[in-house]
Amino acid sequence: MIRRREDFATGSVIETDVVVVGGGPIGIVTALELAKAGVRVALIESGLEHQDPVTQDLAVPASPQNDYFHLRSEVSVRRQLGGTTALWGGRCVKFDPVDFEDRRITAHAPWPINYDDVEPYWQRACDWAVCGRAAFNAREIPEIAHRDMVTGLPDDAVRTSDLERWSLPTRFGRTYASALRDVSGPEVWTGLTCVEIVTTDEGDRVDHLVVKTLDGRVGTVVATEYVIAAGGLEATRLLLVSDRRHPGGLGNAGGHLGHWYMSHVVCRVAVAQFADDSVIHAHERDSEGVYVRRRFTFSPQLQRRLGMPNAAVWLVNPPISNPEHRSGALSGVYLALISPIGRFLLAQAIREQHIETGLAPQIGAHLCNVLRDLLPSMGFAVTFCYARFLRRGRKAPGFVVRSPDNRYLLQYHGEHLPHWASRVELSSERDALGMRRICTHMCFTEADYEGVRRALGQVDAHLREHAVGHVEWLSDDVEELIHRDLKLVGGLHQVGTTRMSETPDGGVVDRNLEVHGVKGLYVASTSVFPTSGQANPTLLGIALGLRLADRLVAARNGQFSVDRTVTPIHRRGGPPHSAGASAVS
Incomplete structure (x- = not known):
């Protein structure tokens, strides 16, 4: 009652x-x-x-x-x-x-x-x-167990079979x-x-x-x-x-x-360049229709040996606010989010992460991206809007567009010590x-910043060892990028x-x-x-x-x-x- x-x-x-x-x-x-x-x-x-x-x-x-x-x-x-x-x-x-x-x-x-x-x-x-089922590794789900996140990349100290699930x-x-x-x-x-x-x-x-x-x-x-x-x-x-x-x-x-x-240490400070397009970049669905996503994670043995915070890393879109991505789909999403209807499409905290740049919106450049890529953009809009807003039952949690040059931004989500x-x-x-x-006083330590460098360094070494790609930093001043990104996420998790x-x-x-x-x-x-x-x-x-x-x-x-x-x-x-x-x- x-x-x-x-x-x-x-x-x-x-x-x-x-x-x-x-x-x-x-x-x-x-x-x-x-x-x-x-x-x-x-x-x-x-x-x-x-x-x-x-x-x-x-x-x-x-x-x-x-x-x-x-x-x-x-x-x-x-x-x-x-x-x-x-x-x-x-x-x-x-x-x-x-x-x-x-x-x-x-x-x-x-x-x-x-x-x-x-x-x-x-x-x-x-x-x-x-x-859905409490299965958090792709090897436990028969319908996706036979596929690897990156062809030719085995699970070792760095793993790619661990999953997150979506309600x-x-x-x-x-x-x-x-x-x-x-x-x-x-x-x-x-x-x-x-x-x-x-x-x-x-x-x-x-x-x-x-x-x-x-x-x-x-x-x-x-x-x-x-x-x-x-x-x-x-x-x-x-x-x-x-x-x-x-x-x-x-x-x-x-x-x-x-x-x-x-809270958590969350940042986007590096990209992964893969050797070819044999990469599972998007969400998958299990037999119950539940969305899952693969991530780079780190074995407990590696964490103990290097004194690493626990962390996960996954593939995301480039910043949608920057029209240099030249993607009609991404520009279309950005224009929708900055429009009056944007506040109805995403939770405000997540929306702000995508649209707040401190710079004036480059609307003309985004419109050019949409027009240049008009038919695929329209196809994406119809398909995603149906999956996200109109389909009964489970909604698509998000999307990652395929990169034409096999280059993906990496999202780090790690333990806040x-x-x-x-x-x-x-x-x-x-x-x-x-x-x-x-009053809150959220602090991060040098160990949190070092955890980001160490985790992404291990991903880079793993990709290079198996000749499937490498990691590139977005800036020489990685700490400044981490500091900037943390401003957008502190307090989401308490x-x-x-x-x-x-x-x-x-x-x-x-x-x-x-x-x-x-x-x-x-x-x-x-x-x-x-x-x-x-x-x-x-x-x-x-x-x-x-x-x-x-x-x-x-x-x-x-x-x-x-x-x-x-x-x-x-x-x-x-x-x-x-x-x-x-x-x-």
Whole structure:
């Protein structure tokens, strides 16, 4: 059942078994899994069922926000039911076993769990994301296993068979609306913001939550267990402001709350020149119609030997804003994105990455490209528009045009190494509900920059060894290019600020996501990751939400451990009804 803020009266008390704060993908999955198991659940969402600018303003950081690397909140997060999946492209990637290892480059940020703790949840997470089977290597998919990304290039220390998968894209608020409205589902409250977690006088467990509406109504939520799934920054903010009996915030005994803020190192600083056109440059589809993309990745042995951050590299189009690419298709897309309809075609953050150059648009040159390539451009427009916007079911996640000279720009997507100075902190400025706004300080280290050079150098060596191509840098000043590109992506992924640890001295939550020192309070958010890996965090966040739901259900059933053979709510394939380094900032 979905209730709205108009249904909430001042002084109301919501009583339930488990309250989940935050209606993004992790919160929705956790709440529905618990409700399916018969647990009484309340799901509290600050936003509405649709985008609302007044509610969105609650997520705005303090002004002026001088963080060079951090995107504006209106393009990086969304306060509404379904959360930021309303902006999500749908890319699904699992974390690798090496991410959970005790590595030298992340020795100050150990995971208290290992890969085996999350491996049983990948398929269920894929089911919820609606991205098909949990197969992330081309050799596991018979219909594409016989093809190589580059003919004559084997998997070795550098690999080309690892995949990313793409969801519908799945808008969780829309996809699971019927399940959330079902009388047997959770009690969902929209337009209700949790502004404080109040503990007992002893401070060792939660007494209640304080919730408010934007029109001034105040009430409380009382439960047995409390799950904070409000997104990376908002979960951190809520713990920080709940300092009535815990100076510095809940779970901050070790001083880690808000620190170790990570996103990813994302940049385009080199091109791959291939010897011929025997290259799989575009997305493929498996037998279920799910889009997948091959990438250059690096073996754990190579990562350990060279001390490399985990990373992936894939082929992308040249900058579409520069008409020198001479592609009618790319110029046509650029003209569409800068037109009044452009904001309806792509999420704003992604759109800005493609069109923001700091220079005046060269519209005439782009029109010349389209006219010169008119028939192929028209064919591309019809085919892609159908696949992206009109076809029922799965939408094409994007496109890469074939290069006539076998030359492709490379996208690096790598681990952002944890650094103490990269942080989130409270300001003195307050939002419309009286909560203190946050300031972010995103830092990257020289080790992050060196990771880019090392990874692309390994790709170059691998291509040359097998005589299939080579890598060329776009500039002698690679660091300047990385610095420029990072400005466009910081804050899209929000990791590390409530990190999990074995002891309170090392982090904020324990291996089961329970806040150190506060029984019954859990954080189900990507902010609990001690490291960021090469993967975007959504799929692992969902997997950890599933793991937490299983644990809470098992505890209520008197079980001492989670039964890993638990049947998913629905069938596969469809929805259910580095410290010490110099910082660069």
